Amino acid sequence: MDEAILDEREFSKQLNQNNQRAFLKMIEAYEKKIAPSMRAQGYKRINQKERTVIFSFGEMTFIRSRWKKGDTVRIPVDEKLGLEPRQRFSQELLYQITELSNYMPYRKVVAVMELLKKIYITKNTVQHALEVAGQLINEKEEYDSLSVQSWTEEEKEKVKPKILYVEGDGVWVKRSTDKKKKSLELTHFVVHSGSKKGKRNVLMDKLEVVSTHYQRAKDKLLDLIYQHYDIDSNTLIVTNSDGGKGYSPKVFKELADAFNPKKHFHFWDAFHVNQALKKNLSPFPSGLVNQAFKAIKNRDKSGLKTVLDTAESLIESDERLEAFQRFSRQLMKNFRFTDKPESFGLSSNGIGIMESQHRKITYRMKNRGMYWSKKGANAMSQTILLSHTGELRDLFFGEWRSHFDTMKDQEKNTSGLPCHDENKNYTLPQLKRTNVKKKWGEHMIEERD
Known part of the structure; x- marks a missing residue:
């Protein structure tokens, strides 16, 4: 032996x-x-x-x-x-490569496949897997837009929340294909029906949208809310943002008005308000910072203006003065949105969650020498969301693929279909078919380690 x-x-x-x-x-x-x-x-x-x-x-x-x-x-x-x-490459292998790429750089995926499976691939193979995933995402979006018209209340039961929470913010990553624009924004929206306490708080009925196309992300957000939530005159809608471009109170008011809720409350994210105050008032005596926080806490708008005017009088540089005046105008204009949710009988739980929701994207796509093309960033960010919700496998192997093929065959064989105006914006309550996307070409993704 x-x-x-x-x-x-x-x-x-x-x-x-x-x-x-x-x-x-x-x-x-x-x-x-x-x-x-x-x-x-x-x-x-x-x-x-x-x-x-x-x-x-x-x-x-x-x-x-x-x-x-x-x-x-x-x-x-x-x-x-x-x-x-x-x-x-088989579909199963491409799925596994895509899943791994959501957590590690391409070259690490190559090393892991060799170590654990003795499968020898290259960085280009990982890029190809993401290309396939990106194409499937486009097809799934088209399938959803085609199939949503046949949904009924019996076929899909909607969530009926007492309060619907919506937040949005941008994630900036380094760009590889444009020397003039060194950064690329990922538009990220999160919608949920509340926070459930436990060892770790869990957002209930959570849905997320991420895209490199701002308007497309907004349209998809409206689609998801309409398809998954039953909002009526008894529903409260609570929105929260940092007030940046594309995420202003006006943007969220328009979104809430589309659903005619009982009431809409918008808040300027407390973390970003505190951060902005510290950043802009830090060059001045510490007493001004404390007075500013006290004025916001006591809802003393005139007292806050006095603090800002005092700080402005101490600035000598024209460049710094212009920047501070912009901040001062924004703070005074949106002062009413700096109030606490508790002032309106609401809980702060479930509000101000964007930074934690960003983390799964930023951990993979920021720093460590990562550079992204627009299509690459779009594919990676969306597959990351699908991985975290357990839906990535369905993207590759779900029944929707055979249903979509049947729909496309029927569409080819059906004449006299109405033309779709691809320049027309989304309007509620009618759900429009999304634009048919162009096929993703080669070298869609560029990641450098």
């Missing part, structure tokens, strides 16, 4: 060889099984061709038959394995 310690690497290698033999036997058996059925359908075998594909269990080379009836050519083995024409 051999008493040497087991070499797991050699044992794993033997298992892989056994797997390969089992795979080839399965292909051979399926070829024999499907042949009578193909002949019964009127197909004739025209030839056999070799194909090499990298699966999640390793690289496999196999021979399969091609069948033809009229102008139609089918390869049953490829259909059985879920392989696309001229695709070198």
